[in-house]
Amino acid sequence: MLSRITQRQLEYFVASGEAGSIQGASERIHVSSPSISAAITHIESELGVQLFVRHHAQGISLTLIGREIVKEAKTILDQMTNLYTIASESLNTVRGPLRVGCMSSLAPMLTPELVFGFGRAFPGVRISQAEGDHEELLSRLRNAEVDIVLTYDLASSDDIEFHPLARLPPYVMVGEHHPLANLSAVTMNDLETHPMVLLDIPCSRDYFLSLFRQAGVTPNIVMRSSNLEVIRAMVANGVGYSIANVRPKANLSQDGKRLIRVRLAGDHQSLRLGYVTLKNVQLSRVVSTFAERCRMFVSEQYIPGMAAPSFFDPHTVRSLKGVA
Structure with a gap:
């Protein structure tokens, strides 16, 4: 089963095709070159085709199939823009309270764009936010003091459901x-x-x-x-x-x-960033819409307020005694 290709990855791909280089795309959309390269590699892997020819020190050029796919990608991105336009014309359908819990170490980075950006997109939503450690936030979720929690997969429980977004x-x-x-x-x-x-x-x-x-x-x-x-x-x-x-x-x-x-260096367990909801609880329209925003806005190529994560090859181990 194929894993998803995100909107962000499509945007990075289109920008690279138009710029003719990853560095040019990086400067144009203000995203790091490694993040753009990772997005292109992911799309090529998912589709099983080569999208670009890499020219040493002279940028990149679209392959024949790459030119066709970039056209389709632009169409998809335009359609997604239309979806947001339609949604913005029906803002009164997403109204009511949204109580978000967020780990204190994550809140300064995640919440300005993810949570309060949601409030700007849906002015009929009344947002409140709580910060704390993992255990405090899960307690608040169980006590119906918050509706959804932004946290890590630090502990599992039969009554909660963790939805991973990025490692x-x-x-x-x-x-x-x-x-x-x-x-x-x-x-x-x-x-x-x-x-x-x-x-x-x-x-x-x-x-x-x-x-x-x-x-x-x-x-x-x-x-x-x-x-x-x-x-x-x-x-x-x-x-x-x-x-x-x-x-x-x-x-x-x-x-x-x-x-x-x-x-x-080495093979170490990553923390998974995601959101938590209670199992067997029907989410309100506001909460489910916010959860969808989380899925669209957070990936391993882009996390609001953070530099993109860098994954290390565990087979390439360097030590203090070795080569820096």
Whole structure:
């Protein structure tokens, strides 16, 4: 069974065809070149055809079948625009309250575009938002205090349903003067002797520590915080490294110091970003429409407020003792 081709991926493909290069498309639509390349590779894999001829240092050109598919892709994108136009003419059909729960570490990045953008698109919707850790938000969902929760697949339960949207692999976060800052990748063994700053919130804490257990490594935890921005500030100020999954677009702590992301080599479990609803509960039109927005706006090529995730080949392992 084929997996879906998203609207975003089609947009990246069309932009590349029109620009004649991935770099040109990147500059035109303000999306990173690796994200555009990944989208094109995904579409080629799904359709089983080659869309572009790659010319070394001279951009790309559409194949014969690529030219036909780019025409169809433009038609599909135009039709999707028409769908939004029709929906905008019937805004009064999507009205009422929407109570969204979001993990505190995700909220500053996800909610401006995903949640409040929904409110701008549907002015008849009354939005309220709650932040907290995974356990707090699931408790609020069960108590009917929120309708839907944006979170990770940190814990399963018979009464909730998790809808995955994108994988977020772990990476190492260091300050710009840290000994690991100039490496392209590190292993868990490389981290063992370095001081660590741990994001200490329920479920997330267990996930981070499980990465060390699986590698047979004991982390040297020197500081903890339940606030991601405090973690980033401590890392930027040289207290230690940390491991994270979210990738804020800004590589600065709130006090203006630079942060470096280093790939974590090896085969590590990614966190899956998604939304949670209660099982066997009929979703209101407002909630189901918001859930559809989440599915359309979030993918592994594009996550609102974040840099796109980077997936590491587990067979390419570099250590502190090896080549940077």
